[in-house]
Amino acid sequence: xxxxxxxxxxxxxxxxxxxxxxxxxxxxxxxxxxxxxxxxxxxxxxxxxxxxxxxxxxxxxxxxxxxxxxxxxxxxxxxxxxxxxxxxxxxxxxxxxxxxxxxxxxxxxxxxx
Amino acid sequence: xxxxxxxxxxxxxxxxxxxxxxxxxxxxxxxxxxxxxxxxxxxxxxxxxxxxxxxxxxxxxxxxxxxxxxxxxxxxxxxxxxxxxxxxxxxxxxxxxxxxxxxxxxxxxxxxxx
Numbered sequence: 053x054x055x056x057x058x059x060x061x062x063x064x065x066x067x068x069x070x071x072x073x074x075x076x077x078x079x080x081x082x083x084x085x086x087x088x089x090x091x092x093x094x095x096x097x098x099x100x101x102x103x104x105x106x107x108x109x110x111x112x113x114x115x116x117x118x119x120x121x122x123x124x125x126x127x128x129x130x131x132x133x134x135x136x137x138x139x140x141x142x143x144x145x146x147x148x149x150x151x152x153x154x155x156x157x158x159x160x161x162x163x164x165x
Numbered sequence: 166x167x168x169x170x171x172x173x174x175x176x177x178x179x180x181x182x183x184x185x186x187x188x189x190x191x192x193x194x195x196x197x198x199x200x201x202x203x204x205x206x207x208x209x210x211x212x213x214x215x216x217x218x219x220x221x222x223x224x225x226x227x228x229x230x231x232x233x234x235x236x237x238x239x240x241x242x243x244x245x246x247x248x249x250x251x252x253x254x255x256x257x258x259x260x261x262x263x264x265x266x267x268x269x270x271x272x273x274x275x276x277x278x279x
Contacts, residue, residue: 058207086267095169095256095270096208146210151196151260152221153268155207 054079054144058156065132066164073159075142076124082144085125090139132163169259169271177277178247186242186274190259197240198258247278
């Protein structure tokens with residue numbers, strides 16, 4: 053099965069600065085890597101995902117990079133805003149199937165005004 | 166298009182009682198997943214279902230837990246004889262038919278066992 057490690061567990065940045073969250077995975081066959089944002093008391097919202105045939109994907113202030121050789125992928129948030137404060141989870145396919153996900157332990161991001 | 170719906174949002178049970186958690190997937194979605202989240206931890210996969218079929222229940226405890234996704238109606242996660250360790254947030258996700266694996270999550274059911 054897949055093992056996903058996520059760092060850091062907490063991250064505080066000043067409004068306007070960038071935030072980077074990193075995840076490593078163990079299964080070299082994994083080919084789909086989503087990132088979810090979870091706000092307090094709510095379900096997780098998919099914010100961006102990347103497939104193994106590309107090394108980077110960007111959507112406005114959010115980008116994800118993937119290094120298949122090193123088996124790690126990262127979430128980059130630029131020009132952070134207070135509403136970006138939430139818990140962010142990375143995930144990778146469980147047992148080689150993209151339909152079952154193994155999640156990282158989460159990163160509590162706090163954007164200080 | 167309404168998102169994934171879960172009810173109840175909060176559920177309190179005493180030890181030994183049964184808990185039933187319901188999940189209605191997004192319209193057009195035929196795949197349902199259940200995850201459990203303990204405080205300050207990530208989501209742990211429990212079970213993956215399609216209509217009337219359990220595809221993968223490798224994350225489900227062997228005893229007291231069961232899940233179904235009938236032809237009509239919501240998916241049900243059932244926990245019998247609950248214990249305090251079952252207290253957690255239970256999230257349901259759904260995804261479209263084969264070929265698109267993006268999962269969309271519901272708001273969760275927070276179960277508290279007294």
